[in-house]
Amino acid sequence: MPRFRAHVMCLGKPMVGLRMDLAAALLAWYDRHARRLPWRARPGAARDPYRVWLSEIMLQQTRVAAVIPYFEKFVARWPTVHDLARARQAEVLAAWAGLGYYARARNLHRCAQTVSETRGGAFPDDETGLAELPGIGAYTAAAIAAIAFDRRTVAVDGNVERVLARLHGVREPLPKSKPTLRALAADLVPELRAGDYAQAVMDLGATICTPAKPACGLCPWNTACAAHRDGEAEDLPARAAKKERPTRHGVAFWLERAGDRAVLLRRRPQEGLLGGMVEVPGTPWRDEPWSTDEALEHAPVHGAWRPLRGDVRHTFTHFHLTLSVIAATADADKADGQWWCDRRDLDDAGLPTLMRKVAKHALKLLTPPATRQP
DNA sequence: TATTCGTGGAC
């Protein structure tokens, strides 16, 4: 690391000099290469804490490319935190459908109501106050405080952990190395431009210091990077072995109303997987496959149920799911908590991805080829 | 501290 070492020796205060030089180099890189993202203010323009907050919640464990269309949809429909607070939870969940981790949407709505109703629409401007709000944890509080209010915080996310593990050659696997990486990250945060710095590390991690095949040749920190020097950038950070995912099984009941062929839907309970989301009625999910007779005990109505060939496969974070689908036509009225959804409205019904797969599967098998859409 | 929460792109 010739360039940095020379600078350090001149200063006579090695760690301070190194830190200043690294932060300055990263900010200079950021000034040239910052991605233009919908939630980022133009240089010199005022930051909108609502947009910063909304983007940070959406970006939790979610890639930028997946977030952008959702962010645009949300700010167009709910331009301020007051607008979002006044929305029905069902509307917010439907708009969030497909983005995953639905507790984020429930907490987002609660948070908007708190900020709107008890704070006049003003978000807390420091880390401590932000962290008291639902859905805002240690990382997000630090990130919002830095990006929206230019507080000098230490926002440590997956990008920062990866970049710091490589920069310092930390071989201890995550998550045990978290405290070490946080301390190393804290040493680098500059006094000025804390918000830009936080976003710069994100961009570095997302575009240069990527998990696979990092572009070390383009990295503003490559001359200081221990992993690059030792040829092990792609091997860091190490991670504890993850345990294998079991496969669970369920049966979905595709019920069409006689006449207009509207489809029966219902809402899942607030807690747990897909909490509060719309679903096609079904059995519980368990480790063993279901026989048809067994599944029918959970059917929403009695009728001439017949299995559809094939099944629907979906993978969640911690298990695989295989759903078989059985179908029937009913004259019966809906039960409490359930409703009929016109076939043409299914795309806008707020179905999570698993349930969209169920609908696609059933529609394909139950729609006569002659009338199927081209 | 460990588990439970989605989804889709990259490989």
Add this chain to the structure above:
DNA sequence: TGTCCAAGAAT
């Protein structure tokens, strides 16, 4: 096809 894992939080 399967595996990895991404701007984490809540419990």
